[in-house]
Amino acid sequence: MKLNQIAALVAILVAGAVSAKPLTVCTEASPDGFDVVQYNSLTNTNAAADPIFNRLLEYDAATGKLVPSLAQSWQVSDDQLQYTFKLRKNVAFQKTDYFQPSRALNADDVLFSFQRMLDPNHPWYASAPNGYPHAQSFGLAKLIASIKKTADDTVVIQLKQADATFLPLLSMGFTSIYSAQYADQLLAANQQGQLNTKPIGTGPFALKSFQKDAVIRYDAHPNYFAGKPKSDKLIYAITADPVVRVQKVKAGECQVALGVKPQDIIAARNDKKLKVLSTPMFATAFVAINTQHKPLDKVEVRQALQLAFDQKAYLAAVFEGTASAAQGPFPPATWSYLSGNHEAQNLSKAKALLTKAGLPKGFETTIWVRPSGSTLNPNPRMGAEMLQADLAKIGVRAEIKTIEWAELIKRAKAGEHDLLFMGWTGDNGDPDNFLTPQFACASVESGLNFARFCQPQLDGLIRSGKTTAKLAERTQHYQAAQKIIRQQALWIPLAHPLTSVITTDKVSGYVVNPFGRQSWANVAVK
Numbered sequence: 001m002k003l004n005q006i007a008a009l010v011a012i013l014v015a016g017a018v019s020a021k022p023l024t025v026c027t028e029a030s031p032d033g034f035d036v037v038q039y040n041s042l043t044n045t046n047a048a049a050d051p052i053f054n055r056l057l058e059y060d061a062a063t064g065k066l067v068p069s070l071a072q073s074w075q076v077s078d079d080q081l082q083y084t085f086k087l088r089k090n091v092a093f094q095k096t097d098y099f100q101p102s103r104a105l106n107a108d109d110v111l112f113s114f115q116r117m118l119d120p121n122h123p124w125y126a127s128a129p130n131g132y133p134h135a136q137s138f139g140l141a142k143l144i145a146s147i148k149k150t151a152d153d154t155v156v157i158q159l160k161q162a163d164a165t166f167l168p169l170l171s172m173g174f175t176s177i178y179s180a181q182y183a184d185q186l187l188a189a190n191q192q193g194q195l196n197t198k199p200i201g202t203g204p205f206a207l208k209s210f211q212k213d214a215v216i217r218y219d220a221h222p223n224y225f226a227g228k229p230k231s232d233k234l235i236y237a238i239t240a241d242p243v244v245r246v247q248k249v250k251a252g253e254c255q256v257a258l259g260v261k262p263q264d265i266i267a268a269r270n271d272k273k274l275k276v277l278s279t280p281m282f283a284t285a286f287v288a289i290n291t292q293h294k295p296l297d298k299v300e301v302r303q304a305l306q307l308a309f310d311q312k313a314y315l316a317a318v319f320e321g322t323a324s325a326a327q328g329p330f331p332p333a334t335w336s337y338l339s340g341n342h343e344a345q346n347l348s349k350a351k352a353l354l355t356k357a358g359l360p361k362g363f364e365t366t367i368w369v370r371p372s373g374s375t376l377n378p379n380p381r382m383g384a385e386m387l388q389a390d391l392a393k394i395g396v397r398a399e400i401k402t403i404e405w406a407e408l409i410k411r412a413k414a415g416e417h418d419l420l421f422m423g424w425t426g427d428n429g430d431p432d433n434f435l436t437p438q439f440a441c442a443s444v445e446s447g448l449n450f451a452r453f454c455q456p457q458l459d460g461l462i463r464s465g466k467t468t469a470k471l472a473e474r475t476q477h478y479q480a481a482q483k484i485i486r487q488q489a490l491w492i493p494l495a496h497p498l499t500s501v502i503t504t505d506k507v508s509g510y511v512v513n514p515f516g517r518q519s520w521a522n523v524a525v526k
Contacts, residue, residue, distance in 0.1 A: 023234050023507075024254045025518075026245035028373075034207060036053065036173050036174060038131075041405075042425055044173075046517070051218055052176075053178075055170055059428045066428075071087055079162070087107065087152075093179045107154060110149075114175075116178075116183075133447060137442055137448045138436055145159060162469070163466045164466055179200045213240075217236075220234070229522075230521070231525060239254075242259055242264065242378070243261065256502070256504075260375075265498075278500040281375065282334075283423055283424060284434070284494075284496055288450035289490060291488075305396070306492050307350035308350045311344070322500070326496050328485060329439075335475065338482040345390070347394055350394045364397045364399070367421070368420045369402055376425070384421060412450055413447025440463075504525075506525055507523065
C-alpha cells in the first residue's frame with residue numbers, strides 16, 4: 001500500500017472515530033416507561049416519542065406548519081371528514097436482539113397504532129393498565145368513525161364530525177406509529193408488557209438499555225429514513241439536581257444539560273466553553289386547585305388563594321428574570337390569547353372572600369410539589385414555601401408534600417392532591433392543546449384535568465372551538481372559555497418560562513424547541 005493510500009485510510013478511520021463519539025445528555029428524571037401512548041409527561045415524550053418513534057406528521061416550530069413524516073402527503077375531503085394519508089415508502093423499523101423486522105412500514109402499522117387505543121375489543125387495548133390519557137382526553141374514540149387500509153401505502157381516516165384540531169394531534173407523541181409485526185410477536189408470546197420496556201419504532205435511535213434513575217442508552221438507527229443520525233450513540237444521564245447537570249457539562253461528562261436553573265443560565269453566558277440556547281417556551285407553569293376537594297370546591301376560596309399569592313415576588317426569586325408572568329392558561333404568543341392582567345396580591349380582599357365562603361379563620365390544605373427542578377419549576381421547594389407563606393397571611397395553613405415525580409403524576413391524575421405545582425407544554429401550537437387536556441370534562445376521567453373541573457358551558461365552548469376551521473370563530477369560543485377559567489380561578493397562574501439548554505462548545509446541530517421536544521438526529525459532538 002502506498003503512503004498516500006495509508007494516509008487516506010487513517011483519515012477515514014479518524015473521521016469514523018469522531019462520528020462515533022456518543023452524545024450524552026443530562027436529563028431531569030426517569031420516564032415511567034417507553035410505551036409512550038400510556039403517559040402524558042414531557043419526560044416520557046423526550047425519552048420515547050422523540051428518539052424512538054415517528055408520527056404521520058410533525059410540527060415544524062420554525063415555520064409553524066405541519067410537515068410530512070411517515071406520511072409523505074395527505075388529502076382532506078371538502079366536508080373535512082375524510083383524511084387520506086399516503087405513507088412514505090421503504091421506512092425501516094429498528095433491528096434489535098429481540099426483534100428482526102421482515103418488512104418496511106405499511107398501513108397495518110398505522111391501523112394497529114390507532115385501533116389499539118380506540119377499540120376496547122382490540123387484543124392490545126388492555127395492555128395499558130392506566131389507559132390512554134391523551135387519546136381519552138381528546139376524545140379520539142368518539143371522533144374517529146373508522147380507520148381503513150386501502151393499499152399497503154394508504155390509510156383513510158373517517159371522522160364523525162369536523163375537527164380543526166385533528167391534523168395537529170397527529171404530530172403529538174401519543175400518535176407515534178408502532179410495528180404491528182412486533183406487536184403480533186409479543187401477543188403470540190403473551191409478552192405485551194415488553195412493549196413498555198423493549199419498544200420498536202422507526203425513529204432515529206433504538207433503545208439499548210435503561211437503568212432507572214441512572215441512565216438510558218440508545219443506538220443510532222442506521223437505516224433511519226431521514227438519514228443516519230450524526231451520533232452513533234445517544235445517552236441520557238439521568239441527573240435529578242440541575243446544578244449537578246451543569247457541573248457535568250463543565251466536566252465533559254455530558255455535552256448537553258436540560259432543565260437548567262436560571263442562575264446557571266446567567267453564569268454560563270459568561271463561560272466561553274459553554275453555549276446557552278434559549279427560546280420562549282410554549283408552556284405555562286401553574287398551581288392547579290382541585291375543585292373536587294372541600295373547601296376548594298367554592299369559587300370564593302379559589303379566588304382568595306389566587307389573591308393571596310405574590311406572583312411578582314415568586315417570579316423574581318424562582319425564575320430570576322427568565323420567565324414572564326402568566327395571566328391564564330395560554331402563552332402570550334398563542335392565537336386567541338385573552339389579554340388582561342392577572343390581579344396582583346390583595347390580602348384584604350382575599351380574607352374578605354374567605355369570610356364570604358364561611359371560612360373567616362381559614363382552613364388546612366396541602367401543597368404538592370416535585371423534589372427536583374425543571375424548566376417549568378426551577379426551584380420547587382422555594383416556590384412551595386413562598387406559596388405556603390403567602391397563604392398563611394390569610395389564615396390558610398398549608399402543609400408541603402414533596403413527592404417523587406412519577407408517583408406525583410400518578411396520584412395527581414387520581415385526584416388526590418389539593419394544590420399542585422404543575423406545568424403544561426403545548427405540542428402543536430393549537431390553543432386546544434391546552435384547553436382540552438386541562439379543562440375538558442373527558443380529561444377529568446383521564447386524569448389530565450388537574451383542576452378536576454367539569455362544567456357543561458366550558459366543555460361546550462372547548463368542543464365548539466374544534467368544529468370550525470375559521471380562525472375568528474374559534475377565537476371567539478376560546479376567549480369565552482378563558483373568561484370562565486379566570487372567573488372560576490381554576491389555577492394560580494405562575495409563569496411562561498424560557499426553555500434553555502446549556503451545551504459545550506463542541507456541540508453542533510442542536511435546535512431549541514419551544515414545546516420542549518428533543519430532536520437529536522442532527523446533533524453532533526466534535
